[in-house]
Amino acid sequence: MLFLKKYKKEVLQLTAVIIPLIFSVAAVTFKMYHLLVPAVISIFGIIAIMPVFRRHESLWMFVISAFVFLPENLMLTYYFIREDIYGVVLNEMMGFIVFCMLFSVEQLALGVATRILWRRQCRLSLDF
Amino acid sequence: MGYPALVNWTAMKKADDGRYIIRDFIDEKQYNISPKLAWFAKQLDGKRNPYEITSSLSDEQVTEYLRCLDEANLLRMSRVIEKNLLGMTVTLWIPKVTDGLRIFSWFANLFIMVLWLPALVLGSYGIMNCGFFDESQLLAGGIFGMLAGIMLHELGHMFAALGYGGRVFELGVSLSLIMPGAYTMIDEKSIKNRFRKMQMYAAGVESNFLLAGVAGFLAMLIEPCEGFLFSFSMANIMLALLNLCFSNGIDGFRILEEMLGTENLFTMAKRVRKSKARRRFLMRKGVTGIASVAACYLLGIFRLLVPVSFVAGLVEVMLCFF
Numbered sequence: 251m252l253f254l255k256k257y258k259k260e261v262l263q264l265t266a267v268i269i270p271l272i273f274s275v276a277a278v279t280f281k282m283y284h285l286l287v288p289a290v291i292s293i294f295g296i297i298a299i300m301p302v303f304r305r306h307e308s309l310w311m312f313v314i315s316a317f318v319f320l321p322e323n324l325m326l327t328y329y330f331i332r333e334d335i336y337g338v339v340l341n342e343m344m345g346f347i348v349f350c351m352l353f354s355v356e357q358l359a360l361g362v363a364t365r366i367l368w369r370r371q372c373r374l375s376l377d378f
Numbered sequence: 379m380g381y382p383a384l385v386n387w388t389a390m391k392k393a394d395d396g397r398y399i400i401r402d403f404i405d406e407k408q409y410n411i412s413p414k415l416a417w418f419a420k421q422l423d424g425k426r427n428p429y430e431i432t433s434s435l436s437d438e439q440v441t442e443y444l445r446c447l448d449e450a451n452l453l454r455m456s457r458v459i460e461k462n463l464l465g466m467t468v469t470l471w472i473p474k475v476t477d478g479l480r481i482f483s484w485f486a487n488l489f490i491m492v493l494w495l496p497a498l499v500l501g502s503y504g505i506m507n508c509g510f511f512d513e514s515q516l517l518a519g520g521i522f523g524m525l526a527g528i529m530l531h532e533l534g535h536m537f538a539a540l541g542y543g544g545r546v547f548e549l550g551v552s553l554s555l556i557m558p559g560a561y562t563m564i565d566e567k568s569i570k571n572r573f574r575k576m577q578m579y580a581a582g583v584e585s586n587f588l589l590a591g592v593a594g595f596l597a598m599l600i601e602p603c604e605g606f607l608f609s610f611s612m613a614n615i616m617l618a619l620l621n622l623c624f625s626n627g628i629d630g631f632r633i634l635e636e637m638l639g640t641e642n643l644f645t646m647a648k649r650v651r652k653s654k655a656r657r658r659f660l661m662r663k664g665v666t667g668i669a670s671v672a673a674c675y676l677l678g679i680f681r682l683l684v685p686v687s688f689v690a691g692l693v694e695v696m697l698c699f700f
């Protein structure tokens with residue numbers, strides 16, 4: 251609660267992430283895959299507009315897109331392993347590998363685009 | 379290589395005081411040596427007996443020089459770099475870097491960088507238009523595709539590194555029971571620009587996509603080899619996708635490190651996940667700190683990728699027999 255009070259402005263800005271999330275969930279639920287285009291555009295738009303993301307665009311793109319495109323990744327993973335051709339255990343493992351591949355590829359594509367758009371960014375610092 | 383040779387991941391420079399500085403790029407160490415030892419070290423190519431290089435050095439002096447170099451890990455006796463119970467790492471090619479090779483590499487890198495996406499799109503179209511093919515060609519196509527893909531992948535890294543003026547020491551293979559593969563030994567610090575570095579890491583994957591695209595397109599045109607080319611293409615796509623994963627040491631992870639602008643991301647993320655104090659410290663930085671912690675946890679998923687891939691491969695091999 252204290253955190254929310256302290257960073258009220260930033261947290262409010264973060265709620266804008268709901269917009270691409272709605273597009274993404276709608277794309278999977280109603281099988282309207284063209285809605286992924288506004289989902290991607292809205293992520294870039296939000297990152298460009300909101301001051302909270304400034305200088306950390308790549309990091310935020312990494313985190314936001316991981317959650318926003320989770321429904322698509324899960325759906326595609328299910329699509330790949332639904333026929334159960336490998337047997338139960340192997341199927342789960344293959345599903346995990348496919349999920350990791352999808353996640354990595356989309357993150358890299360979006361990340362490179364983010365780096366090209368916003369060249370001057372702060373380094374991600376995880377030091378103590 | 380029957381005689382000792384100076385390791386190829388070094389560079390020599392004359393210092394102001396007349397002595398020579400020999401720099402080891404792998405261990406990141408440098409040594410100050412006498413001009414005579416520097417000259418002697420340069421002559422060690424693995425083909426000549428060190429005791430017969432010159433008559434101006436006595437056998438005792440040569441033995442002493444060899445001992446000095448060996449103590450600093452600057453000597454190698456064979457093409458095998460590392461050997462243990464599970465496998466070994468062998469040097470295949472030490473490229474002689476000339477201006478011609480650099481120019482060729484620059485063009486090859488540009489070719490790969492520009493053409494991989496159109497080739498992949500065209501290849502996908504070709505694969506989708508494939509008819510029914512001879513299944514007996516699939517295994518051969520997969521094996522050849524994998525071998526050609528691995529080779530071109532490493533060459534892609536080499537072309538990019540040389541094209542951008544970087545240092546390439548050697549290309550080799552790792553013959554291991556757990557994770558066999560190939561490698562290109564590059565001095566990553568010799569390329570400063572972030573985008574060039576990202577392209578250097580991505581060049582291998584781009585080469586695989588290019589090869590997959592070409593094979594996929596040919597599969598549509600050459601009907602008798604459809605099965606072979608289809609499998610060839612698929613092997614390269616799999617290779618590219620696996621290399622893009624965010625597992626430690628894999629190309630995708632290195633691109634991510636450059637993208638986020640941090641070194642040792644895997645270790646740092648692990649530390650954050652394990653230490654509550656670190657997490658608290660990051661969270662005190664505000665919402666960006668929380669995003670950093672979230673990114674560390676997201677990367678944690680990929681810890682399982684290598685063991686899961688290994689077990690899945692093992693189960694698949696076992697299923698072939700039962």
